[in-house]
Amino acid sequence: QEAKAKGPFVPKYEDYQKVYDAVAKKLQDEDDYDDGSYGPVLLRLAWHASGTYDAETGTGGSNGATMRFAPEGDHGANAGLKAARDFLEPIKEQFPWISYSDLWILSGICAIQEMQGPKIPFRPGRTDRDVSFCTPDGRLPDASKDxxxxxxxxxxxxxxxxxxxxxxxxxxxxxxxxxxxxxxxxxxxxxxxxxxxxxxxxxxxxxxxxxxxxxxxxxxxxxxxxxxxxxxxxxxxxxxxxxxxxxxxxxxxxxxxxxxxAVLKLFELGVPFTVSEDQRWTFKSSFD
Ligand code: DDH
Missing domain, CATH: 1.10.420.10 (Peroxidase, domain 2)
Incomplete structure (x- = not known):
């Protein structure tokens, strides 16, 4: 029988679940950080990637992972989030097919679920964009305000x-x-x-x-x-x-x-998905 031609690798649900499992395992293994978990700072990374969204211009949001670059990474609100980005670097090396922007959001979801929070459905589709897509400073909340x-x-x-x-x-x-x-x-x-x-x-x-x-x-x-x-x-x-x-x-x-x-909505702001809303996935937690 003729072998099927191999097309480009198209990751499926199982592949993303493997990424989830790798993040969950690393969270368990590296329990000597802060109060015993990188979970909170991973969630904050996903939120600060998403929370730059501006509905009027359609700019910002989790698509692009532009916090990798100096102007945005150096915004005062993002101080300390390098710890989360560095934590995820070996995962990105293990699964090079996933975009940073999908990985950051999937990891935020993993953090919530592994810290015994609710299930947050996920769909892929974020692509990494270059430094020119960095958002201006001041889009994230200032804790001293009203x-x-x-x-x-x-x-x-x-x-x-x-x-x-x-x-x-x-x-x-x-x-x-x-x-x-x-x-x-x-x-x-x-x-x-x-x-x-x-x-x-x-x-x-x-x-x-x-x-x-x-x-x-x-x-x-x-x-x-x-x-x-x-x-x-x-x-x-x-x-x-x-x-x-x-x-x-x-x-x-x-x-x-x-x-x-609300978190599902936050994490999807401004993302040009090709997958429809009824095709979201829910990942199994490590304790399911
Ligand atoms: Fe927050 N947050 N946040 N936050 N946030 C801080 C830490 C964490 C504000 C300010 C701060 C959200 C909303 C707001 C998390 C998640 C979320 C810190 C401390 C400040 C300051 C940072 C540090 O010193 O390391 C303000 C202001 C707001 C606002 O709403 C007005 C939202 C919406 C989320 C979310 O996840 C949906 C998490 C998690 C942390 C803990 C991070 C850590 O390293 O621990």
């Missing part, structure tokens, strides 16, 4: 109030680093597990300004070991934002559902 700024930044991406509050729940994860943003500390007591604790703590704890030489941030009165950014506190000070924070604090399932929807 609700007007939050609405301007996330509104520019096409999000409504409910989605802004849902996305903010990512701060259940990770921490601030004085040598990156200048802020200090984690938001919750379990920074490597996704829960609705961010909303619970915001609503139930007493918060005061931290007395220190760093940028203005809040600390919890009881233990002084947790932090909130000025933008985090807007989530409970603004009446509309607060209504959603209360819903999420009350019901983790509701938070997971609305967080997953």
């Amino acid at each position: 609700r007007k700024h939050i609405r301007a930044i996330f509104g520019r991406m096409g999000f409504d109030d409910r989605e802004m509050v849902a996305l903010s729940g990512a701060h259940a994860l990770g921490r601030c680093h004085t040598d990156r943003s200048g802020y200090d500390g984690p938001w919750t007591f379990s920074p490597t597990t996704l829960t609705n604790d961010y909303y619970k703590l915001l609503l139930e704890e007493k918060w005061q300004w931290k007395k220190w030489n760093g940028p203005k941030q809040y600390e919890d009165v009881k233990t002084k070991s947790l932090m909130m950014l000025p933008t985090d506190m807007e989530i409970v000070k603004d009446k509309t934002f607060r209504k959603h924070a209360e819903r999420y604090a009350k019901d983790n399932d509701v938070f997971f559902k609305e967080f997953a929807d």
Whole structure:
């Protein structure tokens, strides 16, 4: 029988699942970073790649992975994300067929799922673009600002109030680093597990300004070991934002559902997919 002609390699679901598995394994193996996981900083990389999107001009977003280049990589908001990009470099070498931009988003999804968050469906289609596609500085949120700024930044991406509050729940994860943003500390007591604790703590704890030489941030009165950014506190000070924070604090399932929807939307902003919405994949987690 005649051998079939071999065309170019077209990766399938199984191939992307292999990339997911490799990232998940590396997350487990390299547990001596920060609070025991690269998960939070991987998620932040995917979010900062996506959060540059501008709906009006269609520029920015996760397509392109332009944070690899100096102007964008050096933006103040991206300080420290080299740790995440370096973490992924051996994965990229192992699976050279995947674009950096798909890899960063797949890894953000892997981080969420491996930190016990909800499933986030994925579809490939991002291609890497050159330095000329770098976005201007100032498209990502500034933690020292107020609700007007939050609405301007996330509104520019096409999000409504409910989605802004849902996305903010990512701060259940990770921490601030004085040598990156200048802020200090984690938001919750379990920074490597996704829960609705961010909303619970915001609503139930007493918060005061931290007395220190760093940028203005809040600390919890009881233990002084947790932090909130000025933008985090807007989530409970603004009446509309607060209504959603209360819903999420009350019901983790509701938070997971609305967080997953908003993250899916965030990660797909501005990507010219050739695959339709009903052809998204859901990856198996390491503990499924
Ligand atoms: Fe954030 N974030 N973020 N954030 N973020 C920081 C860390 C992490 C803001 C500022 C900061 C989102 C929204 C906002 C994560 C995910 C997400 C830090 C500390 C600052 C500052 C960085 C450092 O020092 O290392 C502001 C302002 C906003 C805003 O909404 C107004 C969103 C939407 C997400 C998301 O993932 C959907 C994660 C994870 C971290 C922890 C990173 C780490 O290394 O740990």
